[in-house]
Amino acid sequence: MSSAQATGASAPDAKIGMYRWRICALLLAATTINYIDRQVLGVLAPFLQDEIGWNEIQYGYIVTAFQAAYAIGLLCAGAIIDRLGTKVGYAIAICVWSLAAISHSFAASVAGFMLARFVLGLGEAGNFPAAIKTVAEWFPRRERAFATGIFNSGSNIGAIVAPLMVPLIAVAWGWRAAFLFTGALSAAWLVTWLLTYRTPEQHPKLTAAELAHIRSDPPEPSVKVPWARILRHRQAWAFVAAKFMTDPVWWFFLFWLPKFLHAEYGLTLLGLGLPLVAIFVMADVGSILGGWLAGRFIRLGWSVNRARKGAMLACALCVxxxxxxxxADNLWLAVALIGLATAGHQGWSANVFTLTSDMFPRHAVASVVGIGGFAGAVGGMMIATFTGWLLHTSGSYLPLFLMAGSAYLLALLVVHLLVPRLEPARLEAPTTGT
Structure with missing residues (x-):
């Protein structure tokens, strides 16, 4: 074992230093702001519809514009961030989404909102690739899952904060101020990032002991696996199918729940806050319990295959x-049913993401996640357009909830048929004979 490894393994955090957790806090803040920015439109949608005069189909197109850009961004962001480095790449991403968030306040037409949402999607797609790369730079392997869990919790925090904060701002200063304020939050984070972020080797506030701790792992192989090779394996298609079939349900929750609660129960802008907070708090709990459940099954002696699919089944049944x-003829009954479904989705998602590390070597996981994220965003595009058309023609949310309720069980069936034993994919390049 090297001296760096020995230092990292034996020294307590108090002696090693804690600066890396400040970097993690920055990632948590960025992810929270990311979700606040994308949630503003959903919270204000029932009232902007009257203000701007769009119909359900046009709102569907506005959401589709975001999803299309998000899908494109997921394909490109990783390569751009790898090429430019984390500091510059992350800064560009948040600069783009900050300007896009602010530009919503100047939109006065469907086309204007579509353009603003498209640019927002391009910028926001860079958040997770940049944050995951930052964690890889600043944390040893044994701490990365915990650090990732911390910053990823910002997605639920943002979904909780937005319905509390946005209505207050909109009522006090108008809806345009809500977009300006959240865009300003992104800009403030960008300034902080540029002033404070350095790589560990270049950071003046990092102690030698903490740097040794961060670099205590053996060097990781830099192996790029082409997508064409990944997509030859049914394990990849199992993950892609799961994301394509269930991610659109989460996008529906984010962008249409405020409209549903307003249309069905007559909630005012300020009245939306508490029901939406209750729903997304349940989602946060579900995210934790879904991951815990699979681990509990494994500790009981279940195989990884049985434990993972058992947890996915439990989550699917919650939806x-x-x-x-x-x-539902009662608001809080509807909130409870929707909250249970969002909890099921988040628990499902925690296990679906873990499928990649169950079936693929570490150096291929990010690529597989990127492909699945693209598939989920494409599914989100399709559901956004379909939802707008359906609500415009029928006004009924029932078919959408029927689709949501069945999507997870169907996705689990597809996963099981493609990978009945969760056997690892063999990605080794073919060798040529001599």
Whole structure:
């Protein structure tokens, strides 16, 4: 073992230093702002619809513009950030989404909102690739899962903060101020990032002991696996199918729940806050419990295959009761059913992401996640356009909740048929004979 490894393994955090956790806090803040920015439109949508005069189909197109750009961004962001480095790449991403968030306040038409949402999607797609790369730069392997869990919790925090903060700003200063304020949050984070971020080797506030701790792992092989080779394997298609079939449900929750609660229960802008907070707090709990459940099954002696799919089944069953939400005659019954479904989705998502490390070597996981994220965003585009058309023609949310309630069980069936034993994919390049 090298001296760096020995230092990293034996020294307590108090002696090693804690600066890397400040970097993690920056990532948490960025992810929280990321979700606040994308949630502003969903919270204000029922009231902007009257203000701007769009119909359900046009709102569907606005959401689709974001999803299309997000899909494109997921394909490109990783390569751009790898080429430019984390500091510059992350800065460009948040600069783009900050300007895009602010530009919403100047939009006065459907086309204007579509353009603003498209640029926002391009910028926001860079958040997770940049944050994951930052964690890889600043944390040894044994701490990366925890650090990733911390910054990823910002997605739920943002979904909780937005319905509390945005209505207050909009009522006090108008809806345009809500977009200006959240865009300013992104800009403030950007300034902080540029002033404070350096690589560990170049950071003046990092102690030698903490740097040794961060670099205590053996060098990681830099192996790029082409997508064409990954997509030859049914393990990849299992993950892609799961994301394509279930991610659109989460996008529906983000962008249409405020409209549903307003249309069905007459909630005012300020009245949306508490129900939406309750729903997304349940989602946060579900995210934790879904991951815990699979681990609990494994500790009971279940195989990884049985434990992972057992946890996914439990989460999928939590979503099924949402089929009754569209006809619930009580607001809080609907909130409970939808909250249970969002909890099920987040628990499902935690296990679906873990499928990649169950079936692929570490150096291929990021590529597989990127492909699956693209598939999920494409599915989100399709559901956004379909939802707008359906609500415009029928006004009924029932078919959408029926689709949501069945999507996870169907996705689990597809996953099981493609990978009945979760056997690892063999990605080795073919060798030529002599």
């Amino acid at each position: 099924v009761p949402i089929v009754f939400a569209a006809q």
